[in-house]
Amino acid sequence: MSDFSERDRELLAKFGMTERDERMAESETEPDGLTGRVHYGLHLDQPDEEMISVSIRVPKSTLDELTETARRYHISRSEYMRRKLAAPVG
Incomplete structure (x- = not known):
């Protein structure tokens, strides 16, 4: 039912x-094909490792798409990008 x-x-x-x-x-x-398995605090898996900020240039349309997708998942754009970078390829 x-x-x-x-x-x-x-x-x-x-x-x-x-x-x-x-x-x-x-x-x-x-896993769901977009973000994969959710791991809260994924970027903090290595708490003793120094965190570094990275700046990249992307087209505005790409940034808008990342922002919109992150909103749909109710997470920050930064968190969404960390998850995409950490996702296994394949």
Whole structure:
């Protein structure tokens, strides 16, 4: 039996998502193709290592896309970029 209301299903359909998509997006253990497995504080895995700031130049459209994607995940743009850089390739 589904624990989604009719309103939940309407909202999911509005964004082209299924109930399975929603469960995957909310899961903190199931990889989801965009951010992979969520590891809070991923950038702090090595607390004794010095943290360094890096500045890069990207087109405004790329920055806008990174910002929008981070907002959808309710995380900062910096955190989203750290997760993308730490994600395994393949």
